[in-house]
Amino acid sequence: MTSPETTPQSRTGSAFDPASATIAIVTYNRSGLLSRLLESIASMDPQPGHVVVIDNASVDDTTDVVESFRDRLGTELVYRRLDTNTGGSGGFSEGMRTAYDLGSTWIWLMDDDVEVIPDGLARMGAWAPRFKSVQGRRYDYDGSEFYWQYRLSIPLGIPIPFAPADFDERGYREMNSGCFEGMFIHRDIVEKIGLPDPRFFIYWDDSVYGWLASQHTTSVIVNEFVLKRTREIKQWDMGIRHLNASSNAYRYYIMRNRGHMKHYFQTHGAYRPVRFAAGTALTFAKELIRLFFVERTVRGTSNLFRGMRDGLRLARDRSWSPMPPLTPRG
Structure with missing residues (x-):
């Protein structure tokens, strides 16, 4: 250090x-x-x-x-x-x-x-x-x-x-x-x-x-x-890394906010539809592992599906715009 x-x-x-x-x-x-x-x-x-x-x-x-x-x-x-x-x-x-x-x-x-x-x-x-x-x-x-x-x-x-x-x-x-x-x-x-x-x-x-x-x-x-x-x-010790417990709110927003992320990447020319979809699937799978192996339950999967549904709607929102830059103080 x-x-x-x-x-x-x-x-x-x-x-x-x-x-x-x-x-x-x-x-x-x-x-x-x-x-x-x-x-x-x-x-x-x-x-x-x-x-x-x-x-x-x-x-x-x-x-x-x-x-x-x-x-x-x-x-x-x-x-x-x-x-x-x-x-x-x-x-x-x-x-x-x-x-x-x-x-x-x-x-x-x-x-x-x-x-x-x-x-x-x-x-x-x-x-x-x-x-x-x-x-x-x-x-x-x-x-x-x-x-x-x-x-x-x-x-x-x-x-x-x-x-x-x-x-x-x-x-x-x-x-x-x-x-x-x-x-x-x-x-x-x-x-x-x-x-x-x-x-x-x-x-x-x-x-x-x-x-x-x-x-x-x-x-x-x-x-x-x-x-x-x-x-x-609460964590699942995987050796080199740990997987933390989550919550129903986190499960929902981690999927829903893929819609916002898609828009930001698209705005800046970094969006790759097929690979981004694969990343979304991997995120969903990771949250299932977190749910089953860290929290030892199957309850909460509905929040993942609900978040994915709302994320897809958000991704199709043509009125979406990014946060604007700030005006420097004079």
Whole structure:
């Protein structure tokens, strides 16, 4: 694992200003986890210029928890409670918009079920002079190294499950995907590709957004552990990789949102109908395996079929249009 002092990028280019960064968090009815995350941010050194919390209309004590940290953080706290639950997609879209409107140069997105490593921002900022779309690494709940599938097969529209996990002396690997649990992105890229698309609600939103970013800049995952997951998820241990448990909502949206993904690929000239259909079939099969072998049940298959049906309808929607670019602030 490299450090900000030894990373080559920290010795070249302009210095990174932590005050230019905003951490944008999306939360929903998980005040206990959110409290742990905010506690970790309070202990960070350095701290960002702003912390934005987007609350997806939680009905627990999230508001009270956020307010309890207003005087404890060494930075400005911005709290937005939405009127309805817009899903992770809508929350991250609003979080990105809020951070952008605050004038942030760098926007660091994360869910409420992680903690930030104390020098995490310094570790990410060490790469800022060289790259404009950066993903750090995460520890899993048990402290092991969490593997994230950082490359997509664009023709199939699915992650490549066995992309190399190791790093060479450069300390990074190029990626063509994204994950909102830790995406660190420059405002210049946000201006070009627009905000995350809230229509996804959940699933594939960050994959597509990261792919769009990679069309405008060299996107990388760096060998820096900056987050730790704080929520234990039931898994099937497959040796090198793990397969996590899911939910009926995820099963529905992972199939339905293939329609949105198809439109984005088609808009950018990357849609290959036969291979994309094969990727959709592989996604369906993977979710069946997840259902049978991780969750040990057959209940939930109807959500996959319903999602596939609605995804096909969505794919045929001729009125669909992508998220527009943002207008730079004058």
